[in-house]
Amino acid sequence: MALPDLAKKPVRFIGGHRACAGCGFPITIKIILQAAENPVIVGCATGCMEVTSTIYPYTSWECSFIHSAFENVAATVSGIEAAYTSLKRQGRIDKDITFIAFGGDGGTYDIGLQALSGALERGHKMVYVCYDNQGYMNTGIQRSSATPRGANTTTSPAGKKVPGKQQYPKDLTAIVAAHGIPYAAQSSMSHWNDLYRKAKKAFAADGPAFLNVLSTCRLGWGTAPEDTVDVADGAVQSRLWPLYEIEKGKWKLSLKPRRHYPVEKWMSMQGRFRHLFNPQKNETFIEEIQSQVDAKWEELVRRCSAET
Amino acid sequence: MTESSQTKNLLKDHVIIDKAIEPNAGWRDLPIGAVIPKGGTSRQFTTGDWRTIRPVWSPEKCIHCHRCWLYCPDMCWVSEDKKIQGVDLTNCKGCGICANVCPTKVHAIEMHPEDTKTEHTAGED
Numbered sequence: 001m002a003l004p005d006l007a008k009k010p011v012r013f014i015g016g017h018r019a020c021a022g023c024g025f026p027i028t029i030k031i032i033l034q035a036a037e038n039p040v041i042v043g044c045a046t047g048c049m050e051v052t053s054t055i056y057p058y059t060s061w062e063c064s065f066i067h068s069a070f071e072n073v074a075a076t077v078s079g080i081e082a083a084y085t086s087l088k089r090q091g092r093i094d095k096d097i098t099f100i101a102f103g104g105d106g107g108t109y110d111i112g113l114q115a116l117s118g119a120l121e122r123g124h125k126m127v128y129v130c131y132d133n134q135g136y137m138n139t140g141i142q143r144s145s146a147t148p149r150g151a152n153t154t155t156s157p158a159g160k161k162v163p164g165k166q167q168y169p170k171d172l173t174a175i176v177a178a179h180g181i182p183y184a185a186q187s188s189m190s191h192w193n194d195l196y197r198k199a200k201k202a203f204a205a206d207g208p209a210f211l212n213v214l215s216t217c218r219l220g221w222g223t224a225p226e227d228t229v230d231v232a233d234g235a236v237q238s239r240l241w242p243l244y245e246i247e248k249g250k251w252k253l254s255l256k257p258r259r260h261y262p263v264e265k266w267m268s269m270q271g272r273f274r275h276l277f278n279p280q281k282n283e284t285f286i287e288e289i290q291s292q293v294d295a296k297w298e299e300l301v302r303r304c305s306a307e308t
Numbered sequence: 309m310t311e312s313s314q315t316k317n318l319l320k321d322h323v324i325i326d327k328a329i330e331p332n333a334g335w336r337d338l339p340i341g342a343v344i345p346k347g348g349t350s351r352q353f354t355t356g357d358w359r360t361i362r363p364v365w366s367p368e369k370c371i372h373c374h375r376c377w378l379y380c381p382d383m384c385w386v387s388e389d390k391k392i393q394g395v396d397l398t399n400c401k402g403c404g405i406c407a408n409v410c411p412t413k414v415h416a417i418e419m420h421p422e423d424t425k426t427e428h429t430a431g432e433d
């Protein structure tokens with residue numbers, strides 16, 4: 001699919017929302033919704049996406065939309081899907097409808113994890129999209145379990161002794177894949193082709209599908225608005241955010257960065273890691289993060305090559 | 309959306325929702341139950357007010373790769389028949405992503421400060 005062809009389809013998420021200039025998630029939603037062929041019903045967990053796009057009496061959605069609480073978007077959308085399946089069986093509805101649940105990393109990694117796990121286990125035919133901006137950005141940048149080690153947030157502040165968040169982020173895509181669902185993938189909004197292809201596969205999957213998409217938060221990450229796409233790309237190139245998919249239990253690597261791109265370079269682009277470079281560089285800490293990223297990458301490559 | 313009777317009923321409410329968006333609208337103008345009967349009403353909320361820099365597009369340099377259309381978070385770039393027609397500045401917040409993702413060799417989009425008198429080449433306004 002070429003981009004000009006994609007532009008011929010009507011866009012289902014439009015402008016006028018109150019997200020920051022240069023926000024990453026509208027791009028993520030746009031690409032995913034462009035991949036959907038059928039009418040869509042969108043459920044949305046509390047988060048930047050819901051707060052900025054649905055301020056009454058305005059809505060940025062050109063499709064059916066339901067907002068639920070922070071923790072239960074997966075449960076809400078699975079309920080809609082169950083009702084739809086029942087109506088379809090009774091012959092009262094004949095349309096094919098796609099069900100999408102959107103949640104941020106706060107509503108997916110932390111608060112909504114049990115609702116998500118339940119929905120995946122019950123096997124509803126829905127697509128859960130986590131737009132991962134690595135923190136609770138809506139409430140003023142707090143740490144989440146997706147925040148990378150070393151990031152400065154209001155609940156993991158960088159000081160003289162402690163250089164930002166102490167823990168490594170959890171690997172949610174692998175956790176979701178462990179449910180044995182037909183399709184789970186990790187993608188980034190900087191690689192639209194990859195994301196579009198994965199969204200297509202997720203919609204076609206026979207059962208629940210999950211997409212974990214990295215979306216820049218320029219306010220929380222401390223980047224310039226115009227660098228949104230470049231920063232997300234840097235995370236992919238540095239192998240901190242590898243692109244891969246798990247199709248029917250088969251692990252497959254989507255992109256192998258050609259050149260060596262140190263994590264340090266990606267971190268130096270962002271204000272939330274400034275304390276690691278100023279006033280003096282925290283060499284040991286950065287090296288530790290680099291070696292963890294390398295180890296995770298090698299494990300992923302091993303996992304993917306073992307299966308093919 | 310099909311023109312079912314249900315849709316026609318909703319269309320009637322369009323008048324109400326348009327009234328509710330007016331600056332001096334009161335609570336009586338709002339639809340009952342705080343329903344938003346029409347999708348995509350936020351187009352009318354001019355986030356373009358936030359802008360301090362604006363994209364200026366050169367149609368003669370453009371190769372119509374649509375990267376600006378794709379990466380615009382505010383869906384400002386107008387595309388018709390696989391060709392970029394221009395930029396609609398109503399919702400443009402001036403983030404500058406479009407100028408940044410425009411291929412380096414093409415360089416068809418430049419960001420200009422709002423206070424300078426640059427003629428912008430928008431397809432439609």
